[in-house]
Amino acid sequence: MELTVAIPTTPTGGAAISLRDVIRIYREVDVETIALRGIDLEIEAGEFVAVIGRSGSGKSTLLNLIAGSDRPTAGRVVVAGIDLARAAEDERSLLRGRTVGIVYQSQNLVPTLSLLENVALAAALAGRPADEPTCRDALEILGLAERGDHRPEQLSGGEQQRAALACVLAGHPSVLLADEITGELDSAAAASVLDAVDRAHRATGATVVLVTHDPDVAARSQRIIELRDGRVVVDQRLS
Ligand code: ADP
Numbered sequence: 047m048e049l050t051v052a053i054p055t056t057p058t059g060g061a062a063i064s065l066r067d068v069i070r071i072y073r074e075v076d077v078e079t080i081a082l083r084g085i086d087l088e089i090e091a092g093e094f095v096a097v098i099g100r101s102g103s104g105k106s107t108l109l110n111l112i113a114g115s116d117r118p119t120a121g122r123v124v125v126a127g128i129d130l131a132r133a134a135e136d137e138r139s140l141l142r143g144r145t146v147g148i149v150y151q152s153q154n155l156v157p158t159l160s161l162l163e164n165v166a167l168a169a170a171l172a173g174r175p176a177d178e179p180t181c182r183d184a185l186e187i188l189g190l191a192e193r194g195d196h197r198p199e200q201l202s203g204g205e206q207q208r209a210a211l212a213c214v215l216a217g218h219p220s221v222l223l224a225d226e227i228t229g230e231l232d233s234a235a236a237a238s239v240l241d242a243v244d245r246a247h248r249a250t251g252a253t254v255v256l257v258t259h260d261p262d263v264a265a266r267s268q269r270i271i272e273l274r275d276g277r278v279v280v281d282q283r284l285s
Contacts, residue, residue: 061124062221062253063089063112068121070107070276081107083276085121091220094247094254096264099273105257108273109223112255113148114138126220143172147219147252149211151226155198161185161209162194165216172217184212187249188242204235208242215246222246224256228263240266 068085071078081104089095097105110116111123114130115138123130126145130138142148155164165184169176185194188208198206207227214222224243228236240263247254256267264270265284272280 061088062091062093062126063087063255064122064124065108065111066122068111068118068123070104070111070116071119081276082111082118085276085278087271087278087281089253089255091253092251094244094268095256095271096267096269097255097257097271097273098259098261098264101259103273104276105259105273106225107276109148109225109255109257112221113146113223114141144217145219146221146223147214147217148223148225149207149214149227151229155206155209155213157198160195160197161190161201161212164198164209165212168213169216174216174218176216181216184216185209187215187245188212189238189245202235203231204238207231207235207239211239211242211246215250218250220252222250222252222254224254226257226259228258228260236263 065085065087068082069080070082071080085108097108099105107116111118111130112125114125117131121131125141128137128141156167159167162178162181162185165181166176169181182191182194185191188211190205190208190212193201193205198209201209228239231239243254243256244266246252256263258264267284269283270280271278
């Protein structure tokens with residue numbers, strides 16, 4: 047079955063992220079996997095949302111669509127006013143570089159550079175001010191003020207994860223996406239990363255979407271969205 051891409055005309059209001067009737071089907075040679083089966087979601091600017099669900103429920107697929115690194119098979123994804131299903135590749139890559147910041151579990155730090163240099167590089171790549179005071183501020187928000195001159199290998203796992211967050215924040219994204227960033231950390235390090243996400247959320251006012259399979263991590267957010275088999279089964283506001 048070939049799905050046609052629907053182009054709804056309804057306005058999306060002031061939401062930072064809006065998904066309407068979103069379907070994502072992965073097609074391989076003779077196998078089809080329906081990863082998302084009709085997602086309708088509005089996330090307001092400045093919200094801190096956790097997306098939970100078992101492995102295979104569609105969390106990463108959802109995040110990749112919001113990040114503009116993938117397109118829906120059908121439906122509409124609008125982020126910061128840009129309709130990602132219809133946007134040209136250069137517009138989507140500008141969105142990824144400027145508006146949306148994404149932090150993954152695996153680090154993207156340059157091993158030969160100090161933390162401060164890593165942050166400055168990330169800021170410069172995003173076309174943001176990369177001067178030392180600005181970069182030190184980013185590290186301070188994440189509790190890494192004393193670590194600016196260290197290289198990544200000299201940091202603990204939790205510090206490396208916070209450093210990766212600092213690099214993403216250096217690009218001043220208005221939408222911050224995080225994919226299982228506490229998955230490989232012990233509980234103390236995970237707590238330090240979540241504290242850092244909290245501080246970054248408060249300091250920047252960015253919209254935060256945090257994907258996790260851990261209910262305790264999700265409880266730190268303002269709103270929990272649970273996916274099951276590619277559908278939203280819970281959408282609960284905590285505060
Ligand atoms: P989660 O992040 O919740 O673990 P995913 O979004 O990664 O879930 O996956 C949802 C479903 O889509 C799973 O059945 C997964 O196997 C499938 N899937 C994810 N990515 C691909 C891909 N690139 N090609 C084929 N199937 C995929």
